[in-house]
Amino acid sequence: MASSIATGSGGHDALRFYLTKTAQFILVLATTLLGLIAVTFFIGRVVPIDPVLAIVGDRAPPQVYARVRQELGLDLPLIQQFWIYLKKAVVGDFGNSVLTTNPVMTDIKNAFPATFELATLGTLIGTLIGVPLGVLAAVKRGSLLDQFVRFIGLAGYSIPIFWLGLMSLLLFYAKLGWVPGPGRIDVAYSYLYTPVTNIVLLDTAMQGQWDAFWDAASHIVLPACLLGYFSLAYISRMTRSFMLNELAQEYVIAARVKGLSEMRVIWRHALRNAAVPLITVIALSYANLLEGSVLTETVFAWPGLGQYITNSLQNADMNAVLGGTLVIGTAFVVLNLVSDLLYRLLDPRTR
């Protein structure tokens, strides 16, 4: 944006440049989060459910109704209500869930690690397979492998994730028996370890419960591969296009003329330059997986944030829905902006 600031080369200017960038970053983050909170607040107000009635029941006398209404702050002007909502949301107070009677934040803290575990593993699979595939497709442009990568990408953009999840359960669980059914860990193992981080793979490994670890691993492998596939579809397609761009640059020709091996030219020189935009892509796909987990978790009965939101939705538990939306939204916004920031920091051309 404000690239004219950085024309000077002194350390003072560079510092000022980073300060301006950081200030801009914080401002963008703050306005976006404010917008997010405003939208969830707005959604909470248009809900046809009367929150007072939900508490007092429809046979309460008018005085009780009026008192509860006042206690909930619903008699205040809208802008004041928003201010209260905002103050609470900032410290993570989203009220209590009707369904579990816990504070929504406690529920979210329990559910988030499961989603985090799944999305992280998915992104890891997608990156480790997607980047090499994309590079090979760009190097061997037009080959069978290139067509294959194109097909994987297209299918990934077109297949409904919940349907592929069901079909993979049908094949690998029901027909082949390779993986256990839906769920996070077998009940038999669930008392063998104490949840510390709530990331089952980490907890069981740290406590040396290897049987439980392998059981958890066999449960996560199918949903993680599924999410991994969707992230792979996106990452390999973007890697291919970045690499094609880099391989057409003059420095690649120069490196070849210098007599460097093709391996070195591709993996050390070209990929290194393609890596900067790739980081953005990987962060974006990670953010998408956090969101995509809503459907995957429903299919695999995975006790994460997505399932929490859908369960609450079906029970008209608005506090829980809005709290969950806000948390996923915040993670999404932060990941988006961090990827943007990383791009600017790592790529000297954007300075």
Place this chain on the structure above:
Amino acid sequence: MAGSPALSEPTGWRAWLLSAEPHSRWQARLGRFYLGWRSFTRNPLAVVGLAIVLLLILVALFANYIAPYSPIVGGDLRTQRLLPPSETFWLGTDDQARDIFSRIVYGSRITLFVVVLVSIIATPIGLLVGTVSGYLGGWVDTVLMRITDIFLAFPRLVLALAFVAALGPGIENAVIAIAITSWPPYARIARAETLMIRNSDFIAAVKLQGASTPRIIFGHVIPLCLSSVIVRVTLDMAGIILTAAGLGFLGLGAQPPQPEWGAMVATGRNYLIDQWWVAAMPGIAIFVVSLGFNLLGDGLRDVLDPKAAK
């Protein structure tokens, strides 16, 4: 479809279309369209995509003639429940003894309804926000783009979920929710195009002739932004279908007994292991249709927006 390659000079109507000196605006427009069509049909995958989309439209239009059974009223519950695919029931029957093929055929209407309505709502919003923001600049630009960025940063499905939760489940609310979350990219594209158009000479000429700002935006800027935005909308249609199907799968889209494909997959989930076709068939329909829109969008992009193609 692709005519034989013109080895000699084109003759007849082709000569008229390819004429270097068109005599009317219409001739020039048709000529450009013809050239675009020729480069479009050179891409076989794009033609496949177009065929799938046309098929969807035809099936939706003539659903009552194509479907052999009613999509809502089932057959005999004792003898025709959950039957495997056969000659009488091509894709089997579901738990209410309804013919799955007929339901998929009628479901195409819902899919088309969602896609068309979302594009009709979201495209004008995006175009208007983007062109006004880009043309006027200044604080209007800052405010509008800030709002766009906020909406762009939202997770789409989760936000649609929250909206549907607030408005109540149903296909119309799903459409509104998806439309609210899909206009921001169109605004960004329209703004980028407007910034390039804004300073061109012909806009200065129109301005000197005394055209008002709305006239310039509606009459001159928006038509030039249309092609890039249309390409983006077509590419998004697969995503719209998938989001709508996802909402349906979660029970938040079209309500039973409407034959919505996502909701049909959700029903099939209960019979997954023994009666796999109940869940599998509607899912294949979703896959084929979104694949069609993706292929068509890729093809259109190559023709209309060669810069973005890679």
